[in-house]
Amino acid sequence: MTATAPETRPGNEPAGPGSQPPGRRERKKQRTREALVDAAFTLFAEKGFDATTVEEIADAVDVSSRTFFRYFASKEDVALTFQEEQTSAVMQALADRPPDEPIMTALRRTVVEIARACEGGGLGFDPERFECLFSMMSDSPTLMAGSLEHAQKKQQLMTEIIAERMGLDPATELRPHVIAAAATCGFQAAADAARRHGGAFGSLSETIDQAFAILEEGLNSPARPPGQDS
Amino acid sequence: MTATAPETRPGNEPAGPGSQPPGRRERKKQRTREALVDAAFTLFAEKGFDATTVEEIADAVDVSSRTFFRYFASKEDVALTFQEEQTSAVMQALADRPPDEPIMTALRRTVVEIARACEGGGLGFDPERFECLFSMMSDSPTLMAGSLEHAQKKQQLMTEIIAERMGLDPATELRPHVIAAAATCGFQAAADAARRHGGAFGSLSETIDQAFAILEEGLNSPARPPGQDS
DNA sequence: CCCAAACTGTCATGCGCTGACAGTTGTCGT
DNA sequence: ACGACAACTGTCAGCGCATGACAGTTTGGG
Numbered sequence A, B: 001m002t003a004t005a006p007e008t009r010p011g012n013e014p015a016g017p018g019s020q021p022p023g024r025r026e027r028k029k030q031r032t033r034e035a036l037v038d039a040a041f042t043l044f045a046e047k048g049f050d051a052t053t054v055e056e057i058a059d060a061v062d063v064s065s066r067t068f069f070r071y072f073a074s075k076e077d078v079a080l081t082f083q084e085e086q087t088s089a090v091m092q093a094l095a096d097r098p099p100d101e102p103i104m105t106a107l108r109r110t111v112v113e114i115a116r117a118c119e120g121g122g123l124g125f126d127p128e129r130f131e132c133l134f135s136m137m138s139d140s141p142t143l144m145a146g147s148l149e150h151a152q153k154k155q156q157l158m159t160e161i162i163a164e165r166m167g168l169d170p171a172t173e174l175r176p177h178v179i180a181a182a183a184t185c186g187f188q189a190a191a192d193a194a195r196r197h198g199g200a201f202g203s204l205s206e207t208i209d210q211a212f213a214i215l216e217e218g219l220n221s222p223a224r225p226p227g228q229d230s
Numbered sequence C: 001c002c003c004a005a006a007c008t009g010t011c012a013t014g015c016g017c018t019g020a021c022a023g024t025t026g027t028c029g030t
Numbered sequence D: 001a002c003g004a005c006a007a008c009t010g011t012c013a014g015c016g017c018a019t020g021a022c023a024g025t026t027t028g029g030g
Helices: A024-047 A054-061 A065-071 A075-095 A103-120 A127-139 A141-166 A175-196 A204-217 B024-047 B054-061 B065-071 B075-095 B103-120 B127-139 B141-166 B175-196 B204-217
Strands: none
Touching (some): A024 A127, A054 A065, A075 A103, A103 A175, A103 A204, A141 B141, A141 B175, A175 A204, A175 B141, A204 B175, B024 B065, B054 B065, B075 B127, B175 B204
């Protein structure tokens, strides 16, 4: 979803290498885009995702709804902008991990690190927006579906990265696929648990950490309730 | 998605306990419903999911498109009818497993069993339809998203079942959440691998079996390409 | 046989999303 | 400064999905 470009989208592309977008046009685009995201999240927080129409978002920024769709492929896309930033951050952070670290350890630390940033406002992340998106999922199946699809798409990229790091060919080796899937799974299991049982497991990042711990030590290990063993 | 009922849907509900739907009306409903699914899959196979309109499906059965929506909550819903049957079969089969079997073993055998049935036409499953649905996912993001959401919803149910079987409380124990997530993950990793690398790993059911094997033995174990070690 | 419930069709409407075209605004060369 | 060109935007028209309302038909039961 995010960043699909069947039409020529204005918001992204060159923007110059690093600092100053050379043109005034680029800046205007960037401002419009951010204004749209901003207005969208405000309205979402107020009335929920489904109840907010694209026209309302566009009106709030005083552009036509047609223009909205020149910046975002769909209404979901605005909301998932945030998720896109998260997943990108994960990919980035994973690349920066020491290559000799065991893969699961690297994944675990990476994901937990980004999750913590999302919760606490580390890096460029806005905890409020994170919270908003997270709770919106619960009562908008559409958005949830979009989010899952986005995650699944990113998982494919993740598979490639993992495979390369492990020196395996994803076309013949199943392991990288499973590991990538396990990573998203660890996240989703934690999110699901958090959503449905409040903060019973601590903060989200803590829950994620625990989930990864369980994955690493193997799913069969303590086949019975903890407190005693064999 | 599947089986949401904001309006009163005619197709399902009582139908009598087991054998003969008593009324002529029930039978007619059932026939209409099946005809719709049938027509839908035929058209999907012909022109793809997105290119097929609800009106076409309805016309093929000679009902109004309004009626279509009285049987199915959405266009996706028709397609995911099949997936619903699969997941239900999994839940059922899992319940029939000996309770002393390790949970991962039970899950693995269950999922593989159903997958095999889908491929080979075991139980009530139609391999052609299975294949159709499977390939449709690849080129319809909408459908993929719907499928993932459906899977996620079922995973919540699965969590409850697993928790009960393990004698754990899902509100305080993370493990059942992770295990349920791992199960769907095992499936999705296999599906993803199969989709993107042809049959390089064998049939889907075989691939799933391998994926579960990797999950069980732990994700860290052979941290380097097989053939030598540290 | 008639009544009430269930089912269906028609009509109207809202929202998401896209194509086409015309108008405006920024950019760049001269 | 000016004009040509590209980029961006608004308006309009339209398709497809989905839902509410209402009227007409079929079916099952008393």
